[in-house]
Amino acid sequence: MSTSEKDIIKESAELIKKSRHTLVLTGAGISTESGIPDYRSKGTGLWEKYDPIQKASLSALMRNPKEFYEFNLPLWSSYIDAKPNIAHKVLALMEEQGLIYGVITQNIDGLHIKAGSKKVWEVHGHLRTCHCMECGRSYPFAELKEQYEKGLNPPRCRKCSGMLRPDVVLFEDPMGKDYYQALEALRGCDLLIVVGSSLQVYPVADMPGYAEKLIIINREPTPWDKKATLVFHSSAGEYFTKLARELNLE
Ligand code: NAD
Numbered sequence: 373m374s375t376s377e378k379d380i381i382k383e384s385a386e387l388i389k390k391s392r393h394t395l396v397l398t399g400a401g402i403s404t405e406s407g408i409p410d411y412r413s414k415g416t417g418l419w420e421k422y423d424p425i426q427k428a429s430l431s432a433l434m435r436n437p438k439e440f441y442e443f444n445l446p447l448w449s450s451y452i453d454a455k456p457n458i459a460h461k462v463l464a465l466m467e468e469q470g471l472i473y474g475v476i477t478q479n480i481d482g483l484h485i486k487a488g489s490k491k492v493w494e495v496h497g498h499l500r501t502c503h504c505m506e507c508g509r510s511y512p513f514a515e516l517k518e519q520y521e522k523g524l525n526p527p528r529c530r531k532c533s534g535m536l537r538p539d540v541v542l543f544e545d546p547m548g549k550d551y552y553q554a555l556e557a558l559r560g561c562d563l564l565i566v567v568g569s570s571l572q573v574y575p576v577a578d579m580p581g582y583a584e585k586l587i588i589i590n591r592e593p594t595p596w597d598k599k600a601t602l603v604f605h606s607s608a609g610e611y612f613t614k615l616a617r618e619l620n621l622e
């Protein structure tokens with residue numbers, strides 16, 4: 373670790389201890405070390421291979437539901453099987469110790485909750501449930517997955533035969549209640565720690581503007597780097613391993 377990296381960890385710990393209302397904003401990059409590819413990393417990001425707007429939008433679902441599920445369900449199933457990594461685990465510990473107030477995540481993989489975080493705003497939804505697009509009835513996500521695996525594509529509501537869709541925010545969907553609650557939570561935020569987000573997906577990419585101070589942990593530069601007090605351009609796993617040591621969280 374270079375001296376400057378060492379300093380960033382030390383200064384992060386100081387800032388976190390001093391701040392009164394710290395929130396964390398996470399993106400797909402926090403889960404790459406759990407084996408889930410992000411969208412925009414060079415070489416491995418899904419956007420290098422597909423256009424997610426073509427594949428994971430509301431219009432894609434409405435236009436060709438069969439194709440929508442053939443593309444998305446194998447991906448989502450792999451998210452469900454993934455395990456939290458050190459970054460998710462340290463964030464859960466930091467909440468328990470009162471060092472952070474909660475986590476706002478763009479991820480749908482549920483790994484913060486699996487790691488034990490209690491206050492989590494999943495602004496793009498999650499894969500625990502799904503619902504019928506006709507009657508609104510809610511089902512566990514397993515209902516959708518099991519039907520698909522039996523060859524019932526698209527999966528349908530047992531009550532009215534309407535199409536089932538997951539409780540995730542697709543491109544072209546309106547934002548859900550977690551997003552508005554996260555905006556409330558950001559009031560008076562004196563420190564926002566951004567982890568593994570390219571900060572290019574709106575409206576979440578505006579969130580750093582609500583915080584007094586910013587720490588950014590991301591392998592590649594982001595549009596908010598210039599405004600940040602501290603920027604760590606490396607792996608989230610490495611940062612949180614070292615931060616946990618500095619904060620005596622082990
Ligand atoms: P993004 O793909 O646009 O950006 C991820 C960023 O993380 C990149 O800039 C990359 O350099 C960085 N990164 C990758 N691995 C890292 C690591 N180990 N440590 C530090 N940085 C790392 O992701 P985004 O900003 O979250 O936006 C993409 C959208 O895709 C989100 O809306 C999200 O809902 C969705 N998505 C979610 C998942 C998931 O649930 N895990 C996976 C893929 C995409």
Ligand code: ZN
Nearest residue numbers: 504507529532
């Ligand atoms: Zn129904």
